[in-house]
Amino acid sequence: MSESNHVFLKALKREPVPYTPVWMMRQAGRYLPEYNATRARAGSFMGLCKNPDFCTEVTLQPLDRYPLDAAILFSDILTIPDAMGLELTFSEGEGPRFCHPLQDEASILKTKAPDPDCLKFVMDAVSMIRKALQNRVPLIGFSGSPFTLACYMIEGRGNTDFCLARSLLYRRPDLMHYLLQVNTEAITTYLQGQISCGAQAIMIFDTWGGLLTEPNYLTFSLAYLHKIIQAVQSHENTSKIPIILYTKGGGAWLEAMSTTGADCLGLDWTLPLSQARKRVGHQVALQGNLDPMVLLSSPTIIESHVSNILAEFGIGNGHIFNLGHGIDRHTPPEHAAVLIDAVHRLSIPYHHKT
Amino acid sequence: MSESNHVFLKALKREPVPYTPVWMMRQAGRYLPEYNATRARAGSFMGLCKNPDFCTEVTLQPLDRYPLDAAILFSDILTIPDAMGLELTFSEGEGPRFCHPLQDEASILKTKAPDPDCLKFVMDAVSMIRKALQNRVPLIGFSGSPFTLACYMIEGRGNTDFCLARSLLYRRPDLMHYLLQVNTEAITTYLQGQISCGAQAIMIFDTWGGLLTEPNYLTFSLAYLHKIIQAVQSHENTSKIPIILYTKGGGAWLEAMSTTGADCLGLDWTLPLSQARKRVGHQVALQGNLDPMVLLSSPTIIESHVSNILAEFGIGNGHIFNLGHGIDRHTPPEHAAVLIDAVHRLSIPYHHKT
Numbered sequence: 161m162s163e164s165n166h167v168f169l170k171a172l173k174r175e176p177v178p179y180t181p182v183w184m185m186r187q188a189g190r191y192l193p194e195y196n197a198t199r200a201r202a203g204s205f206m207g208l209c210k211n212p213d214f215c216t217e218v219t220l221q222p223l224d225r226y227p228l229d230a231a232i233l234f235s236d237i238l239t240i241p242d243a244m245g246l247e248l249t250f251s252e253g254e255g256p257r258f259c260h261p262l263q264d265e266a267s268i269l270k271t272k273a274p275d276p277d278c279l280k281f282v283m284d285a286v287s288m289i290r291k292a293l294q295n296r297v298p299l300i301g302f303s304g305s306p307f308t309l310a311c312y313m314i315e316g317r318g319n320t321d322f323c324l325a326r327s328l329l330y331r332r333p334d335l336m337h338y339l340l341q342v343n344t345e346a347i348t349t350y351l352q353g354q355i356s357c358g359a360q361a362i363m364i365f366d367t368w369g370g371l372l373t374e375p376n377y378l379t380f381s382l383a384y385l386h387k388i389i390q391a392v393q394s395h396e397n398t399s400k401i402p403i404i405l406y407t408k409g410g411g412a413w414l415e416a417m418s419t420t421g422a423d424c425l426g427l428d429w430t431l432p433l434s435q436a437r438k439r440v441g442h443q444v445a446l447q448g449n450l451d452p453m454v455l456l457s458s459p460t461i462i463e464s465h466v467s468n469i470l471a472e473f474g475i476g477n478g479h480i481f482n483l484g485h486g487i488d489r490h491t492p493p494e495h496a497a498v499l500i501d502a503v504h505r506l507s508i509p510y511h512h513k514t
Numbered sequence: 515m516s517e518s519n520h521v522f523l524k525a526l527k528r529e530p531v532p533y534t535p536v537w538m539m540r541q542a543g544r545y546l547p548e549y550n551a552t553r554a555r556a557g558s559f560m561g562l563c564k565n566p567d568f569c570t571e572v573t574l575q576p577l578d579r580y581p582l583d584a585a586i587l588f589s590d591i592l593t594i595p596d597a598m599g600l601e602l603t604f605s606e607g608e609g610p611r612f613c614h615p616l617q618d619e620a621s622i623l624k625t626k627a628p629d630p631d632c633l634k635f636v637m638d639a640v641s642m643i644r645k646a647l648q649n650r651v652p653l654i655g656f657s658g659s660p661f662t663l664a665c666y667m668i669e670g671r672g673n674t675d676f677c678l679a680r681s682l683l684y685r686r687p688d689l690m691h692y693l694l695q696v697n698t699e700a701i702t703t704y705l706q707g708q709i710s711c712g713a714q715a716i717m718i719f720d721t722w723g724g725l726l727t728e729p730n731y732l733t734f735s736l737a738y739l740h741k742i743i744q745a746v747q748s749h750e751n752t753s754k755i756p757i758i759l760y761t762k763g764g765g766a767w768l769e770a771m772s773t774t775g776a777d778c779l780g781l782d783w784t785l786p787l788s789q790a791r792k793r794v795g796h797q798v799a800l801q802g803n804l805d806p807m808v809l810l811s812s813p814t815i816i817e818s819h820v821s822n823i824l825a826e827f828g829i830g831n832g833h834i835f836n837l838g839h840g841i842d843r844h845t846p847p848e849h850a851a852v853l854i855d856a857v858h859r860l861s862i863p864y865h866h867k868t
Binding site for chain 2: 409461
């Protein structure tokens with residue numbers, strides 16, 4: 161298949177495709193025994209992330225099992241703050257932690273975009289994966305959003321409400337803007353680097369933007385996402401690369417998100433796809449939006465939910481099937497196969513012959 | 515002040531009031547040193563909850579500090595499953611845990627509404643608090659929603675995504691409906707009991723309904739909330755008691771929530787109040803919606819956010835000022851005073867003389 165013929169890339173541009181392409185957020189992950197085996201060999205999650213050979217291996221694992229329409233770089237959204245010196249660690253069952261979170265004004269003002277050498281392992285992984293893919297499917301690069309990175313950098317760990325970060329917005333908006341600008345520059349360089357190394361599409365994960373009030377989302381998250389998208393799209397080497405923007409819990413703000421220049425909006429499962437298409441489908445492609453918990457049910461139930469989502473989007477171009485969030489670690493791998501087969505098979509009637 | 519003249523109760527009925535009433539979710543809580551002192555004397559959180567004298571003491575503490583317009587029963591949303599035999603414990607920094615979560619079909623099918631004697635301590639607390647209040651302000655009784663209780667009962671503890679509960683919806687909707695019906699009956703009896711003992715308004719906390727897809731929210735959360743509200747409102751002894759319904763993250767579903775018969779909808783901070791009023795303000799009163807993190811800033815910033823929210827609602831009846839979620843434990847108590855004063859002072863121009 162020639163590069164420009166990839167169904168996934170065509171769907172991102174809302175061009176006609178013979179069936180709805182599908183990939184799964186976190187498709188290289190703990191639900192796959194072969195992933196767990198590689199991770200065990202790597203010794204730790206960070207050992208896995210920082211080794212391009214291992215990254216290539218796990219990125220390709222789900223493609224060897226399933227006829228997915230895209231690969232996504234295996235990495236973590238917190239590589240940038242790690243490279244800034246915050247030192248990322250993962251302990252079992254605990255999630256991410258920074259050894260040096262940003263706990264005061266001085267530590268925030270010392271923050272600067274990382275030395276690109278400290279993120280060379282990611283660029284090497286992109287190059288190596290792209291080569292290993294041999295153009296089977298397109299490769300998606302990614303980053304966390306400036307606000308989402310700031311949440312972890314300030315809090316030092318994941319939690320449910322990120323009170324320290326959210327209260328900094330009100331206490332010291334100047335410091336928050338300083339940090340967001342640093343993150344924005346770092347993320348722009350990071351994404352441009354991934355594209356130079358072969359990433360054929362980009363996804364930006366704004367996992368925690370949905371925790372904000374509407375004015376704060378627009379000011380502290382979306383404005384910086386807009387800057388990144390504009391920077392990527394205005395550079396001659398990266399301007400043609402489609403960008404997917406995902407704000408978890410951002411269903412109320414799709415119209416604003418669609419004005420950033422993003423080619424596609426990622427949707428969680430809380431908003432019916434028909435509503436999203438009606439609101440912004442004339443401007444952007446849409447990616448989503450199956451509740452990942454559906455994959456813990458049965459083949460029959462999975463197929464009926466796939467059928468519902470395809471009907472929600474309806475006939476037309478610009479839909480990429482995905483989960484509304486990462487695949488759950490308890491998903492039986494054979495259920496992912498059911499999903500992908502159902503999307504490919506049941507979506508054909510929704511596409512005109514090309 | 516005669517009972518029917520309470521500003522809070524009038525606002526719930528969208529009647530004219532001289533100023534906007536205000537109370538704070540979790541106003542009797544860890545941000546108050548006197549609360550922490552009582553909790554220490556009680557020995558444990560459950561020791562506090564189960565002792566009506568202590569409950570009365572902490573319920574009245576914020577009223578002694580601030581000119582709040584309502585009191586809310588001090589209790590926990592998980593008293594009902596505890597009384598069902600799941601055995602609730604709180605360990606420091608860990609949040610709630612059940613010793614006997616519902617981990618299989620048999621344990622779910624054994625669940626039944628608790629013996630009212632096991633919740634007598636709550637009824638005693640309501641009676642005692644109502645007496646101690648001497649009609650200073652109205653007393654709000656409360657419960658968690660059927661779905662929110664089910665989340666904790668199935669998961670056994672709080673977490674960010676309640677995967678076990680959410681996947682049960684898809685795997686075994688029959689079991690989920692069974693459990694939700696048991697919870698609905700228990701909650702109805704619980705709220706009717708609180709009203710009999712003197713609660714003058716009711717709030718139902720659907721803390722986790724916002725994790726659902728729209729069809730699942732309507733089927734697995736709102737339908738049962740509707741049953742509870744109808745049961746309370748159709749009983750001659752409880753029909754006049756106003757009901758506040760709060761689904762965190764439920765901003766997309768306000769229209770559906772407003773058809774349950776609830777007198778007022780509680781709002782988190784993610785939706786601008788002007789939008790909520792435009793959508794459902796002709797049917798229900800609205801309670802909210804300050805981001806609790808604002809209280810960690812400064813008096814000037816707090817006052818400006820109060821001013822914004824009052825302007826968002828605008829001139830007219832049917833607004834109760836509140837936070838969009840519980841007050842944070844790190845809130846300086848003097849900042850709560852600033853909030854309450856600002857609401858009372860700045861809201862006068864928004865109300866016609868009565």
